[in-house]
Amino acid sequence: MTIRLGENGYGKQRVRILQVIRHADRHDLKELTVGIRLEGDFETAHTKGDNTKILPTDTMKNTVYALAKQQRIESPEEFCLRLADHFLSHHAHVSRARMEASETLWTRLPYGKTLHPHTFTRSSEERRTTTVTATRKEKSVQAGIKGLVVLKTTDSAFEGFLRDAFTTLREDRNRILATAIRTAWLYRSNDTAFESTWHDVRQTLLEAFAGHDSKSLQQTLYAMGEAVLAKFKSIREIRLSLPNKHYNLVDLSPFHLDNPKEIFLPTDEPHGLIEGTVRND
Amino acid sequence: MTIRLGENGYGKQRVRILQVIRHADRHDLKELTVGIRLEGDFETAHTKGDNTKILPTDTMKNTVYALAKQQRIESPEEFCLRLADHFLSHHAHVSRARMEASETLWTRLPYGKTLHPHTFTRSSEERRTTTVTATRKEKSVQAGIKGLVVLKTTDSAFEGFLRDAFTTLREDRNRILATAIRTAWLYRSNDTAFESTWHDVRQTLLEAFAGHDSKSLQQTLYAMGEAVLAKFKSIREIRLSLPNKHYNLVDLSPFHLDNPKEIFLPTDEPHGLIEGTVRND
Amino acid sequence: MTIRLGENGYGKQRVRILQVIRHADRHDLKELTVGIRLEGDFETAHTKGDNTKILPTDTMKNTVYALAKQQRIESPEEFCLRLADHFLSHHAHVSRARMEASETLWTRLPYGKTLHPHTFTRSSEERRTTTVTATRKEKSVQAGIKGLVVLKTTDSAFEGFLRDAFTTLREDRNRILATAIRTAWLYRSNDTAFESTWHDVRQTLLEAFAGHDSKSLQQTLYAMGEAVLAKFKSIREIRLSLPNKHYNLVDLSPFHLDNPKEIFLPTDEPHGLIEGTVRND
């Protein structure tokens, strides 16, 4: 038997940056956390301690700041494309670059009857995400969302399911449906209007979730994916990962109280997890 | 020397509840995490293992659900007052009840040109908080906020400070000011309009933060407290705890790039922490 | 009515430091996270934006590093005492200094039949804590522990408790008892052997928890505090805060299986919280 190095790569994670754009009448800002991973000809670094092809991860961090200064960050997708191009074009032994960015979303503060020119509140634990994977032959851009928590109090059922010896769950015609949307979609082209499309896809997902008369979270997942693909021809496929955040009806009968879907116990664990990809071929 | 029991108390923490109110045309909801702590005559439980005066913490949890069903939760403050009353009136050996609630805030989903009747998104990591402390003689109600993250890109300076042998900080005429507001204010009366006042105090704090031309976070803290007390006579005092979430200007000079307050490194640690109480006597 | 500043203070939090001591035959290390808070004459900073008495929190951070270099950190308690002295002796307008430190515990790696001279593993999420509060007249030193998770599978009961209309809990003669010990004890003198005492108190607490035939967590708390005070005359009082981390017996009867205290569901919420101080007067 022979011991040898297989797949490998390295990079810098959690590189945080805030860019402020100072217009005359207002300031804008963009906050990202960037992750960088390079693959390439790094074998002798592993096997011989030869660092001559190892660009320090500290340099990758510096690159994030320098490139943002050289040209303003327009969108996480655009910035990740630019970073990937940089590493591939400057370092011939790098064969593949994967850039990830997670955007912390800020909302301009309502102030009297207007919006404040330079004060913002952090919108939510929700993050806008992107992953760009690039080789010298092709680049793929995925956009996405994580941590978008949504809840509906009706129009959700779960009945007629499979039963086995360990099934005790009761059928439910009218349950709470809550999830933290995690999704990523793949664009057909790298020339997409990334900013506006992201916001439109997000709203489409939310409206599909809200408007669906759900027989299961699986069915709702598919309806959400279908709504996006039907509307956005620029998207080739979308993956959704939806935890089923259970809200359990509390049994109040020991206290001689009924509970007509009014008092619930929110739970974090255990939780269902429904995952699926919807494609437009 | 004599060993003896000093201050003590016990209760249930992280009791989660969601209440759904099903109107004909829309649903409302209220999600709280409740903490209960009782003080009283519990000495023999500690010293002799005598449980006859120990109400199980499991019962406290049940009480949250039963009381919410008996009468709808109007506000965290109202519900905590009601819970405190319950424990004090049913259990003569309880001398003091402290109830805490943290509200998870939900926002009705924009849906087409209207708002959706039964779908909500979770607004933020921000929580609305309350603490009610009650004895048989008096009750105090505090309302508050935690995790309200806010940032301004200008109108903040820090100059003319004290220097000693270990001071290396440079003066800054125009820095980013960012914090996660944590605050609690004490009402003069338990008959306050808790719901509307909370929203108004929150907006007053945000506008004071935004509108202040800050010479230090201490000065901004005082301005925020003063703005609240000047406007709300129903509030006796307000305490603010403001971490100074530093955004450090990145030095781009090694790359022959200037950085006129454009590229910043957001940091979590270390952070300043400015705390103060403002009173209206 | 007059609006005025009440209690206030400020400082730096989450100042992290690792000190390496390079002996000829082995290395030692000490990792602390330090929090600093000063009180004093800071009123005009709040009310007038006058920073002439405000030592930057950045300077406090620098002070941690400089003092550690000037004289090696012996224990968190010793180092916090030294920091407090520094701020009080160099800044006449500071009236009170509170220093907190949380030690990340490292264990020397077992290596073959010996211990490795310079490699360590992080022991646990447990932290050794200290709080030093000092004025020019007096200093108090508290040592403590947080996050020490402990579980016993028997010798714990909860019976004969108080019942009211909302009590559904069953008596239990033989339950699992689990908690995450959080404790702080106050020394009579600042000349204590802090290092050895901390380790001895920790072991005393653990053995008291293990050896106690518990009728309630309250009784166990008191037994733990009593064991420490009976053994360590240098300790004036000890405070314990013990979450009751419930392990619920799973009902397997729907599957025609009994469950004689064998299969449990570990839970994080809700949880009981038992708190008490034991004193030696």
Next chain:
Amino acid sequence: MTIRLGENGYGKQRVRILQVIRHADRHDLKELTVGIRLEGDFETAHTKGDNTKILPTDTMKNTVYALAKQQRIESPEEFCLRLADHFLSHHAHVSRARMEASETLWTRLPYGKTLHPHTFTRSSEERRTTTVTATRKEKSVQAGIKGLVVLKTTDSAFEGFLRDAFTTLREDRNRILATAIRTAWLYRSNDTAFESTWHDVRQTLLEAFAGHDSKSLQQTLYAMGEAVLAKFKSIREIRLSLPNKHYNLVDLSPFHLDNPKEIFLPTDEPHGLIEGTVRND
């Protein structure tokens, strides 16, 4: 274009279980958090709301408890194999089952000169992990570790690396090397002695980390993988994911103090991330 369902699967996550084994002279315990994911013929659930092939995730949770009772959990690997067998053998439309388990490690409490028969402390944030992937044709068992934090104070350098326009890092002949080991290795057979092998692999990794004179974390990663594969013929490949947790030397020159590798600033972000697979063909 046609919209259609692609890869999909669902299951239950964060199913927590504690099993107590009550011997006459001592108790043992095993605490796992289990994740279950099934793939199979679920298309009509997504596209038509037909739940007849959907086993509730609640049933999966029940299955964990029932199977643990029917036969004691020997190891996370054995238990996941058993769970996968259960779902594949009882449900013909399930084509693939992936079981994950994360073990919370408990250590028997030292008590006087012996070990306590029924009291345990939680060892660490480290988790023992396993992933079993099974179809009707084949099963693969991976074992692993996450969160094993390790640090060495010398025998680590990083020199002679690649430089580009954004490189500012200085060469370092003697740095601190710290990481949180995350690893998973693939067994050749499902008949391995899972318990003893896991402990031996863990110690081999730690000793390889400690004993290596490191020119880079890449080289250390390879040395760790090589040490495991050289010793354990039962392992086909091992993947390591090693964050480079930077400890930065603090510049004390402004305070006229030197810092000969003694005072460091521990940081969490940004961090390097070195990943690689080592194979034995």
